[in-house]
Amino acid sequence: MAAEVVMPKLGMAMKEGTVSTWNKKVGDSVSKGDMIASINSEKIEMEIEAPQDGVILDILVQEDVGVPPGTIICYVGNPNEQLTEQNSSANELQAPKNEVAAAISLEEPPANAASSKKSKETVRISPIARKIAESENINIETIQGTGPKGRITKADVEKVLAERASESSPQTVERDNPAINKETLPVAGMRKVIAGRMHNSLLNSAQLTINMKADVTDLLSLQREIKEVIQQRHSVKISLTDFIARAVVLSLQEHKQMNSAYIDNEIQLYNHVHLGMAVALENGLVVPVVQHAEKMSLVELAAEIKTRAADARQGQLSTDRMQGSTFTITNLGAYGVEYFTPVLNPPETGILGVGATEDVPMYKGDDLQRRNVLPLSLTFDHRVLDGAPAANFLGTIKQYLEQPILLLL
Known part of the structure; x- marks a missing residue:
């Protein structure tokens, strides 16, 4: 029978965990105890182990996507095993409150509005991405989603914000000068978690x-x-x-x-x-x-x-x-x-x-x-x-x- 792998709760104040790396993909064989993914939250980065022998049947949470603790991130089961309707129902029940496949319907304007076709369509977007987009006054219809089935993720919204900032800032001499060498280090994994947590600590306390x-x-x-x-x-x-x-x-x-x-x-x-x-x-x-x-x-x-x-x-x-x-x-x-x-x-x-x-x-x-x-x-x-x-x-x-x-x- 397929086993659920869930996002663990790593601290009493934890509200979200992020899958930083998948070590396995759908269809890969695993043994009980194999490291199948890395997750991080609240200064903590840890490995997720396979709960049983089998194969990865489905991956529900992509890399760099944050979800609440308790969210199912993947299933491990027997080769060629089909996920039951109960499994699917569980996914649907959890979807509105995490990053897996949450969708919202845009408010429908009056029926006589000829140009309202797209606004009536369902836009697949994670709750966190939607919250950021609303706070930054970004039209979600203009965002290209990179998540499963075109879902808009937090990273997609952050990319739009970065592009907006780049367009509004003047070109610097350093950027235009090819003689200046510089190295850029990505902020990811544990460093990204620490950066976010420390920033939030200073913002949310005196x-x-x-x-x-x-x-x-x-x-x-x-x-x-x-x-x-x-x-x-x-x-x-x-x-x-x-x-x-x-x-x-x-x-x-x-x-x-x-x-x-x-x-x-x-x-x-x-x-x-x-x-x-x-x-x-x-x-x-x-x-x-x-x-x-x-x-x-x-x-x-x-x-x-x-x-x-x-x-x-x-x-x-x-x-x-x-x-x-x-x-x-x-x-x-x-x-x-x-x-x-x-x-x-x-x-x-x-x-x-x-x-x-x-x-x-x-x-x-x-x-x-x-x-x-x-x-x-x-x-x-x-x-x-x-x-x-x-x-x-x-x-x-x-x-x-x-x-x-x-x-x-």
Whole structure:
């Protein structure tokens, strides 16, 4: 019997997933577990596996087309198997609400209008493409659809917009000068998802970043004292990032408003801490999530962070380990960056940016000492909380880092 392959839900705020690449075509044989397509959404790019042995009977969603989670994107079944009427009915039921084959009928003008023949015809267009066309005042009858059966896709509308912008802008000297060499990189796959998600994050939230520095001299000393014992007993190499993560988890439990999400004009406060740890990959960025970090000791948290990061770099991170984060940490210290402005991972309220530790002269009482200072950058959603409570949260993190014994309790 034919098996449905659906677009998975990759995050609690996910509204759309895109098929970036089909590795198989209709009629190709597949074995259970074969990678048949790549999909992406919300900074995440993953492979879709064949649910059973058989052949690709039908592909319903083309490349670069976005559809809601739960949408059927293809069928896998036995060779020469015919899709049943039930399968077809399911496709028709889902068509109006996704990118597969949605169609609209243009409003019919009066019957005596002689030139209204085309406006009475049905124009096949995806909901997203229609929304963009309406907002940009584009006549959909003039768009050449490249989707199945001439359906107008989001890419078709974006092409029209690009052509309109090109026609309205003056020719530059660079464009006309053949002596100037330049390289153009397509924005696709994970890069395209990240670009869109970060742009939407800035458009749809009131983001503000505040900075603070913490004296981590005693923390680094404690790390040196206990790292060998922890590695011998637990086979875990404890790092500064692990201490920072522990400080963040404890601080979130004291400042619940920061451990929240802004969803549908409501602030949802969480009692659990699902900690996102940004990991840079060769082709983009992923955010593995450590679920229920509030229940873990420092050593347990360190082990989970390293396991998630390793899985992410090896492309073995499962979908459930990339969703549901309530707060995120991103660290650019390894690149020599001090303070920076991290962008929120929606719908989260906060994200902590960690910079590079610096040796500085600092007075401790009357004594001038060499101390280690860690720059911290907190971006928060001003719709959820104001500057003072955000500063208090960052100050609590600073307190834990400067009194590291508290992180072991």
